[in-house]
């Protein structure tokens with residue numbers, strides 16, 4: 001049976017990633033199950049999406065209820081659940097961000113931020129970071145540094161400059177009168193789990209303000225409690241001009257958002273989205289955000305992340321170069337390529353991700369149980385000794 005599904009995906013789908021030999025058919029909490037009912041500890045969580053784990057009862061209930069009530073509602077009409085979700089989103093994000101554009105993915109949220117920045121500043125150019133990742137659509141991939149994502153699709157959107165991450169003088173040299181915006185991740189996810197330095201982001205904020213450029217923070221991977229705060233911005237007391245969100249916003253249901261400050265004005269008709277803000281996704285996002293708050297999952301991510309790191313360090317790990325971490329966003333840089341270790345983890349029923357060639361990336365659900373994390377630590381200690 002399992003092989004049939006694999007064959008069907010290969011035959012009829014555009015295969016988007018190197019596939020693991022696992023057909024996931026069901027999930028509960030931090031576990032995924034294959035057809036035979038075998039459990040796997042999910043340290044990928046839909047690539048940072050399933051912060052509440054799988055089939056969280058509050059999310060299931062909200063989606064079920066909304067599916068029976070109203071699934072779609074265009075922007076030409078008002079909608080009850082969309083309005084409540086927007087209010088909640090503005091409440092939880094940094095206080096200078098006063099409105100949200102709703103879409104369906106991270107790339108679309110980035111795309112909107114780039115358009116809004118050009119519109120607001122009337123300037124053409126953007127500065128982003130080396131090793132940054134912002135998505136796959138034409139604008140988002142133009143903003144993304146890694147050549148392998150960009151090269152086959154040229155010509156891309158002009159006007160992007162990539163600067164070394166955490167080097168203030170290079171950023172200072174790159175921002176000029178033509179810079180519409182600087183866009184940064186606060187922990188580079190795909191690029192290797194690289195946290196930003198406090199003095200660098202403070203300098204970025206000041207340089208943008210002084211030179212009339214906007215500061216866009218891409219919290220698509222870091223948002224919604226992942227790093228031990230509701231948003232990674234809070235680690236730095238940072239007020240960006242725009243913020244892009246997706247992944248954990250809907251707890252698994254596709255939804256993205258571009259948060260904007262009060263000065264940015266988007267005239268009616270200039271931008272849009274058919275599916276963006278549909279009631280089903282909004283119901284999921286509202287339930288997810290309420291659960292992040294009610295269950296204090298930011299604190300849980302901070303505590304479990306610290307526990308993971310200190311317990312992992314209890315045994316000598318000769319293959320590890322360094323562990324980089326903020327909350328439950330974990331990167332373990334090893335001295336060789338990671339693919340072999342990822343395969344061995346899977347053999348031991350643990351699913352993990354790479355971030356670049358030699359970093360093991362773990363983005364477990366924030367509700368992962370201590371015993372499950374203990375098992376991950378034990379296996380990593382065995383494999384990386």
Ligand SMILES: Cc1ncc(COP(=O)(O)O)c(C=O)c1O
Pocket residue numbers: 047105106107108110133134135136185189190218219220221246247
């Ligand atoms: C920081 C960041 N920005 C943007 C994206 C693109 O999001 P999506 O895949 O939903 O388009 C991702 C996805 O991994 C991401 O990690």
